[in-house]
Amino acid sequence: MPLVHISLRNGKPPAYRQAICDGIYHAMRETFDVPEDDQFMVVTGHESADFRYGASYLNVARSDDLVFIQITANATRSVEQKKALYQSIVRRLGDSPGIRAEDVFINIVEVARENWSLGHGLAQYA
Incomplete structure (x- = not known):
């Protein structure tokens, strides 16, 4: 259940921002x-x-088209999965909306499974 925070400079249209989320x-x-x-x-x-x-x-x-992507996720993925994720994000964002690889900055924050409540005040993963 990753939670993704995407930060960029103002001025990009909704379709651009949606393409980032989709990618x-x-x-x-x-x-x-x-x-x-x-x-x-x-x-x-x-x-x-x-x-x-x-x-x-x-x-x-x-460049000023830099996008910060911070992904908070359970501490369950291997180094190989993380590297594959970085490459896949860069490739996909290069395809649409056309972000240069140099302008994709990714950070993963790993947390224990009990650190999530997805609703109803429950710790669904604990």
Whole structure:
């Protein structure tokens, strides 16, 4: 049950933002064994003054089209699955909406299964 936070600069149309969500969802289905309809994502736009990044940190040439993707998920995936997820997201977002690989920044936050309540005040995974 990943929870995905997507941050980007303001100004992108709804179809662009929807393509990002779709690409991430399909990549998670492909590589992370995420069930159908397990879609919990939020997209946040930021003014340029509120969106900072290292334009060349680790020799990656980033632009103002940078997208931060933070995925909170159960600590159950292997390193190989994570690498496959990164590659799948970059490929899919390159295809649609056309984001350069250099502008896809992904972070996974792993949590214990008991750290989720998906409704009704229950710990469904505990």
